[in-house]
Amino acid sequence: MSKNQTMYELRLKRFEDAIALKEPDTTPVAPWVDGLPYFLYPELGVTHKTALYDHAKAMEAHIRYHREFEPDANCTNSMFLCGKAADFLEPTMMDWPGRKGTPLPDESIYQMFEIEHMRADEYDELIGDYSKFILTKYLPRAFKGLRGIENFRIDPSVCIMNLPLTPIAAPDVQGALTKLIEYGRIQAQADEVFLKFIGGMIDLGFPPIFAAYGESPFDVISDYFRGTMGMLYDQVERPEKIKEACAFFADIQIEKYVAMKDAPLPVRRVFFPLHKGMDGFISDEQYRDLYWAPFHRILARLIDMGYTPIIYTEGSYETRCAFIREKLLEFPPGSCMIHFESGDFAALKKMFQGIACIFGGVPMQMLEYAEKDKIVDRVKYLIDNCAAGGGYVLDASGAIEIAKRENIEAMFETARTYGKAR
Secondary structure, three states: OHHHHHHHHHHHHHHHHHHHHOOEEEEEEOOOOOHHHHOHHHHHOOOOHHHHHHHHHHHHHHHHHHHHHHHOOOOOOOOOOOOHHHHHHHHEEEEOOOOOOOOOOOOOOEEOOOOOOOOOOHHHHEEEEEEHHHHHHHHHHHHHOOOOOOOOOOOOOOOOOOHHHHHHOOOHHHHHHHHHHHHHHHHHHEEEEEEEHHHHHHOOOOOOOOOOOOOOOHHHHHHHHHHHHHHHHHHHHHHHHHHHHHHHHHHHHHHHHOOOOOOOOOOOOEEEOOOOOOOOOOOHOOOOOHHHHHHHHHHHHHHHOOOOOEEEEEEOOOOOHHHHHHHHHOOOOOOOOEEEEOOOHHHHHHHHOOOOOEEEEHHHHHHHHEEEEEHHHHHHHHHHHHHHHOOEEEEEEOOEEEOHHHHHHHHHHHHHHOOOOO
């Protein structure tokens, strides 16, 4: 077995032991990074724009980062979006560096817009005929490049020979379908490079942190269909419609995961960023019934299939922790990982001890602004209070963009020397 293969197996076991609530040989260190490698190696000339338009070049920075700091997992998703494909379809829900006419600098991550791609009175239409709604309403609203596809119909009134397909001959429909085909070609090329990157990182000895991803059904509707403001109104005016739609989207996700049940994936973990469940955003009752209940069904199905859900909370979750703890008690110990952006990590470890692996704990603000000794103290605090007995992975409070080099070095060095099982 080569050195890289040996390190791959060691890192994978270290991570899996932590998830299984066992104490690994040393505290796993797997900080999530987005633009950090571009910031650390400016001589490479890589930016977020590069990551969107030249995946191969962006790979160089991430490979260099992994070789220098040797994290226990490949925790990056900087290259999973394709700028060329976005230029072609013109999504309305976001802006990105490199888009024609954008005010964003090359160093910026993409930015999201709040747009209602579904009206409040269209829930029944969405659920009643999902494919038709997506094809004729959502796509032309969400992508400027697909306007025209709203006229796509299959006419079953006269079914002789090819007559039901006659509407496809309309120029605007043909234009939209042609764009979809060309988009598929562009995206396939980008996917090939990204998969090559994942495979290359495995060959170098770095297992991916997850192999698939999803979202809470509530977030899917809020992020992509109704927008945040629309969803806030709907929680008051039509909560039953939200429940029905969330159950529907939970079924769609579960069907997708069932299809990959026996897929030969390098790790069996699914990543879920929780965008809009933080403290104060919705009431406890709304969180329980509208947000968590359909999400819980997805978690249960994945766990039953032998997958580990990675629950990545965003924002303050102090008022949600006790509720989540009670819900995770319904699953076998060590079924989930759960990330916290903030909070008392000593208390969080006690709360989830014997239930789920927690990760996070190093504030990104400290990595960017604090002195090195503060980082050393923070890492020691996290290891002292969270690592004993397993069930902890050292990570930052979010995806790292900018940080002092000496602070990144201190985080890894302290974890490696102080975090060994004792």
